[in-house]
Amino acid sequence: MVIVLKKDISNGQKENLTAFLHSHDFKLNEVKGEEETVIAAVGRVKLDVSEVELIPGVQRVIPISRPYKMASREFKKENTVVEIKNSKGQIIRIGGNRIVAAAGPCTVESREQIMRVAASVAESGAVLLRSAAFRPQSSPYTFEGLGEEGLKYLKEAGEKYGLPVVTEIGSENLIPMMQDYGVDVYQIGAGNMQNFDLLKKVGSLGKPVILKRSYTATLEELLMSAEYLLSAGTENVILCERGIRTFEHSTRNTLDLSAVQVLRSLTHLPVIVDPSHAVGIREKIPAMALAAVASGADGVVVDVHPNPEKALSGAILSIVPEQFDKMMHDIEALAPVMGKSVYHIFSGECAKSERKSDSKKLLVAYSGKKGAYAEQAIGRYFDASEAEAVALDSFSDVFQSVADGSCDYGMIPIENSLNGSVYQNYDNFSRFEDVEIAGSVTLNIRHSLLGLKSASLSDIKTVYSHPQGFGQSKKYLDQHKDWALVDSVSTSTAAEFVASHASKSNAAIGSIVNAEIYGLKILAEDIEDDPGNFTRFVVIASRDRINKSENKPLFNIKPNMASFIFTTKNESGALYNTLGIFEKRRLNLTRLESRPIKGQLWKSWFYADVEINKEDGDVYAQCASIYEELKDKTEEVRLLGVYADGR
Template identity: 50%
Template sequence: MIIIFKENAPEKELGALREEIKSLGLEIHESVGEKTRLWGLVGDTSRVDMDWLSARQIVDEVKRVQEPYKKANRKFHPKDTVVDIHGKKIGGGHFQVIAGPCSIESEEQMNSVAKSVAKSGAGFLRGGAFKPRTSPYAFQGLHNEGLKLLLEAKKACGLPVVTELMSVQHIDLFQNVDVIQIGARNMQNFELLKEVGKLKTPVLLKRGLANTLEELLMSAEYIMAGGNENVILCERGIRTFETSTRNTLDLSAIPMLKSKTHLPVIVDPSHACGIRWMVEPMALAAVAAGADGLMIEVHNDPEKALCDGPQSLTPEMFEQLMGKVQSMVQFMKNLSA
């Protein structure tokens, strides 16, 4: 339920209404604009009489929200959320690129890629220490040692780091990680979502391979309901009948999500396509569709990569892509000005 108040509603009357609503066991999510103030009521609002609220002199309009997600809902929070990670912002007109190898393999590899992507203009460094793999025999990351190498690379390049958390048991190891990634396979690992919801660390939540946008937003709701509202959504392709690409990149998800939620939306064209030469056109298409950022896989020697080499760009390719991405971002800003 949403309550929209009249302009300049007295604080005394707002305070009295706030206490009455809280006494019903409901939580209030407040959003204040230049001329509007609204409250989103979270909880069992079936007990709330709309006429009781509408009769208040300070109330302009009362609406019931049909969507099951509340905190992630744009109706509750009309302004775009801007997630600020050590001064680097995502959302609300702030565009960022996250880049780095799929998996952390060695100190030399990690430092080399870190320095190159930072030089090319990436805002964040990614690298997988714990890797979910379809085959139990595939390389699954260096685990604790990989995290150490990632944090050392962070010192070398100065970029905040993004890495995937796969298990509640590993949370203590992620204290110095700047953005925790919840991968596609764990999008509906609700116990894990609840735990990262208790943290202050921003969370990058990837859409599952066969999940709807509402299911993605409900997973974000789990995190936000726990108190962590710094959530970034990531479209990384979904499984369809098409076999010519690894997944099918759902570009329509970008504007649709932007209409449904205030949370930032980024795109991972590397995992979506699984083909190196397709990363660039899909990255540029994502920018044109309104994405708030990109996640790009970069490896110093893709042919010898232990994970996802065919979709990884070389540092040289990434540098060329960044020039085009920056131009496209500026073009889109000029277009909407």
């Protein structure tokens, strides 16, 4: 049933209502809309609608009309997004505005085979590794997989390349083994779609499940099977269209792409498509994968084998890695037309989630070498007794180390008073979706020109620094137009380079701290354009860490700032209406930036920093309320953090 609440319902009345429903073992989902708030309730016990309507605070009750309840769009209006964490700390999300690809061989045949395929599909853009270790076959004389050995190889390959693994389960007896090996996503094959005992057992695990449509099933039967999974405990069900049996024999099955849009109207669950098992003709699979994306699917599942002619199973269903690579490039080009982008895993060979130090202190990552301004910001924000600075090669590495847990926090520059925003880090926030802001600190930046002890200004021909260092010292550099300027990862990296290469013609722009650390001479001091040169740094942390501990106040300043990232709807006045949410609360918007969205032409992320009025009550409650309003006005929104800002 759908319970519409009165607009003036009190907190006490709502608590009494939910307590009543929970006492009858109902599962609840509250949905706040612009006009009304409703509670969707599903349970095994039948309640008289009139009995619920008499409860104080209830305006009316609408029965859910579908035989499937929790899977119904009536139960949950917004789309479900299934989250799957990979070995790099990234959370893969299926549903929403991203397209995902799951790929791999039909069956694990050897360690060498699965490692080779995993490396290939990861490089091409897959975010999930799919393959069978136990393969139910229509004939007892065909290859049924390596069993536990195959499961071991599959998980090893997934861990190495940051790909969560998807594998089919055909018997509840396999559950303990698959749990031991850490299977990320369980697949219910078409042959088991109506194996209700298996559905209940797998659903009770609470893990993500891909449910494939049987080739004889109606969409209602598919959704009733999903209902078994949902009612057993899991909230993460992904529906998969893989073709149905018709009178046509030109292809293996008939791929019913109309099912994608029909399911969109019937259910909130994500929908993916398996063109390999549907078509069964190698050269036609990529085209049907593109058609699936064009139909609105949230992703595709594709069989990939390095040598299909020698495959022990699924030979006719498999494309070669080169075909998969081209297919992913084509999907990248098509995605913007659908208003979507393709999901990617973090770059890098493999996950390195070990802590970067044995120290018991908090590990705080920064980009550059010892003496970087970011390291000085770490010293200002954290007590020396509680934190250890960890130097990394790039801003992306700082985000990665925080995401995968090898460091506790990161310190990154976000804006400078003279040279503006550090756009690379705004882009990193859109890439690393599970990294948030935990704090902020502002540092006065004073630049010096540093050279070898034996050097003088007349010797200098090449100057190294971070682009921000050059931008903040433009007036000084304009006096020396004959100098070549070379970008470095950080000002401290530039100083280390000058010291290690020992050439009198080289100099670096950086802090006087760098001169002390690297044994350099200060050739010119305070060369920044303006003494009011300040850089604002933010402390970043994984969402898990922030959720486990309240953000540290800065110099006794309690949280007073919130940062949001959002995309607007494609309609007139969308940005104006979104910003109106802040204006009506009389909140000061201290920063608004826009950045292009990769893969979506002429669309942008907007980043907003907002001062929160502490006098208006609980800061976190205010931000939660703002977030809910933004969800209604935007296509996508994230609360990047609620934190103390001492600017």
